[in-house]
C-alpha cells in the first residue's frame with residue numbers, strides 16, 4: 435500500500451552526486467539474507483528489533499537513565515566529523531585542529547539544551563554506549579529488543595561478536611560526513627528520519643580517504659557541500675546508494691561501505707541505536723579479491739610503510755617513486 439509520506443525532498447541536503455535507491459524488504463523476505471550475505475545495503479522493515487524502544491524520547495530517557503553522564507559532541511556547524519587523536523603521533527597531532535569537542539553531561543541537561551537551542555548556538559550530538567549501567571528502565575527495554583532475530587542473522591552470516599550498541603540522539607539537520615567503519619552495522623531508527631548516502635568499497639578512488647595515520651582516518655577528504663574537483667577529480671565518478679529510514683526501520687550498512695548520514699532538516703531530533711559486529715573469519719581467499727579486501731591491503735601497506743619510514747613526510751615521495759613511470 436502507498437506509505438504515508440511524512441517527509442519530503444526539501445528536507446534532504448542537496449549534493450552533486452548521482453544516487454540510486456537502496457532496496458527495502460520485510461525482515462522475513464529471503465532477499466534480506468541474500469543481500470546481507472552479498473555485503474550489499476538493504477532497508478529491513480517489520481523486524482520489531484527495537485519495538486520496545488519506540489517510545490524513547492528525551493523526556494522518557496531522562497526519567498529512566500541513571501544520572502550517568504552521556505558523551506555529547508559539540509560542533510560549530512552542522513557537521514560532526516569523527517576524529518581519533520589518541521593513536522596519533524605527536525607531530526601530526528600538533529598540526530591538527532579538532533572540528534568538534536566532547537563533553538559529558540546528564541540526559542536531563544542534554545534535553546534542556548535541545549529545547550533551548552537557538553540558531554547560532556553550537557549544535558549537539560549525543561552518543562552513548564548502551565550497557566547495563568545506563569539505568570533499569572532502559573536496560574529493561576534493551577533486553578526486550580528482538581534479539582532472537584538479530585542473533586540468528588549474526589549466526590547465519592557468521593559474523594563475529596556484537597561489539598557495541600550506540601544510542602544516538604542528533605539534532606535535526608546534523609550531518610556525519612562520509613566515512614567507513616571496519617565492522618558490520620545494523621542501524622535501527624527509533625525517532626525521526628535519517629538519510630544515508632552510501633558507496634561500495636570499490637569506489638575508494640572516488641572518495642580519497644585521509645592517510646591512515648591521520649586523526650580523520652577512514653573519513654573522506656571530499657567536502658560533499660563544496661567538492662574540490664581539482665584535488666579530487668575522481669569524485670565526479672562517485673555514485674551513491676540512498677536510503678531514508680524512519681521509526682522501526684533497520685538499515686544494514688555493510689563493513690567498509692562508505693556512509694554519509696544526516697538527520698532530516700526540520701524533522702525534529704532523531705533517536706537511533708546501532709549494532710556493530712566484528713567481521714566474521716575470512717574463509718579461504720578467493721580471487722579476484724573483493725573491493726573491501728583491497729582496502730584492507732592498502733591500509734596494511736600504509737601502516738607498514740609508516741612503521742618502516744617513521745617520518746610521515748617520506749611516505750608520499752616513496753610511494754610516488756614506487757609507482758610513477760613504473761606502475762602508471
Ligand SMILES: CC1(C)c2ccccc2-c2ccc(C[C@@H](CC(=O)O)C(=O)C(=O)O)cc21
Nearest residue numbers: 507514516517559561602610615619695708
Ligand atoms: C558523529 C558521531 C556522533 C561521533 C562523534 C565522535 C566519535 C564517534 C561518533 C559516531 C559514531 C557513530 C555514529 C552513528 C552513525 C552516523 C550517524 O548516524 O550520524 C555511523 O556512522 C555508524 O553507525 O557507523 C555517529 C557518530
Ligand SMILES: [Zn+2]
Nearest residue numbers: 613614615693
Ligand atoms: Zn559509521
